[in-house]
Amino acid sequence: MSQVTNRVNYALFGFGLKNNQLPMLRFATKAAPLPKRLENAYDAGFRYAEIFLTSTHLENWKEVASIAECYDMSYGLHFPNRAPLSRKHLKKAAKLYRRLKCESMVIHQPMFRRYEQDLLDIDPELCLAVENHRLNPEHFRNWAESHQWLTLDVEHLWKHTLNQPPLPVLLSTLKKFLKQHGQQVRRVHLPGYEPGSIEHRPISFNPRLARKVFTALSKIQYQGLVVSETRPSMQKMEFLCQDIALYQSWEKNRLKKIRKKQRQK
Numbered sequence: 001m002s003q004v005t006n007r008v009n010y011a012l013f014g015f016g017l018k019n020n021q022l023p024m025l026r027f028a029t030k031a032a033p034l035p036k037r038l039e040n041a042y043d044a045g046f047r048y049a050e051i052f053l054t055s056t057h058l059e060n061w062k063e064v065a066s067i068a069e070c071y072d073m074s075y076g077l078h079f080p081n082r083a084p085l086s087r088k089h090l091k092k093a094a095k096l097y098r099r100l101k102c103e104s105m106v107i108h109q110p111m112f113r114r115y116e117q118d119l120l121d122i123d124p125e126l127c128l129a130v131e132n133h134r135l136n137p138e139h140f141r142n143w144a145e146s147h148q149w150l151t152l153d154v155e156h157l158w159k160h161t162l163n164q165p166p167l168p169v170l171l172s173t174l175k176k177f178l179k180q181h182g183q184q185v186r187r188v189h190l191p192g193y194e195p196g197s198i199e200h201r202p203i204s205f206n207p208r209l210a211r212k213v214f215t216a217l218s219k220i221q222y223q224g225l226v227v228s229e230t231r232p233s234m235q236k237m238e239f240l241c242q243d244i245a246l247y248q249s250w251e252k253n254r255l256k257k258i259r260k261k262q263r264q265k
């Protein structure tokens with residue numbers, strides 16, 4: 001058993017908590033379906049990954065599935081961002097979703113508008129989680145109210161919707177949003193953004209943001225993937241390991257806090 005798995009087990013069972021009291025999140029990395037990327041993610045300790053798809057990946061969906069199945073990880077899909085896609089592409093997306101036993105697929109609003117009906121005709125049980133992108137506050141509200149399932153991108157909310165206020169403003173907006181719409185959220189994108197920084201850095205680049213968002217999600221017993229949505233040039237072993245270390249230290253602290261509260265009852 002690897003050191004990482006040992007640590008996870010310790011965190012899980014070392015505190016005598018029942019399953020429904022565990023603050024566990026499904027912490028994922030984002031990767032193209034390439035053996036090297038998935039192998040690095042697995043070796044770093046990730047057990048969840050979001051697979052980013054293009055039309056070419058869909059054409060080779062069986063190969064993508066076989067590569068993913070080499071690693072003992074659970075997957076979520078990210079639907080291609082570029083049109084046009086044929087009916088065949090859509091069918092293959094649905095097949096891949098089924099074969100990898102996915103629980104949701106991220107999709108951007110323009111692609112959702114264009115392909116929602118066809119995708120659901122092919123497979124009515126696909127959970128299409130529509131992502132917020134460059135939305136002003138009014139459009140953000142509309143986005144949350146008009147879709148059944150959501151992908152919440154925290155960086156997009158902070159940068160594009162709120163226009164980069166200090167962290168406490170983002171966090172209070174996020175908490176209000178989760179209170180109202182938390183049950184619709186099926187995926188969370190959480191890069192290590194801070195005002196003025198480049199986009200899509202590993203989450204370990206902003207540990208304060210990470211811990212606060214992890215805690216807010218754990219409080220609503222969020223069950224979907226939380227993705228450190230990292231740009232390809234930064235998907236390096238060093239950063240993957242830093243992300244895992246950050247997540248595990250949060251999890252350990254959260255368990256300690258929960259246990260302390262229980263003792264005080």
Ligand SMILES: [Zn+2]
Pocket residue numbers: 131153189229
């Ligand atoms: Zn995103």
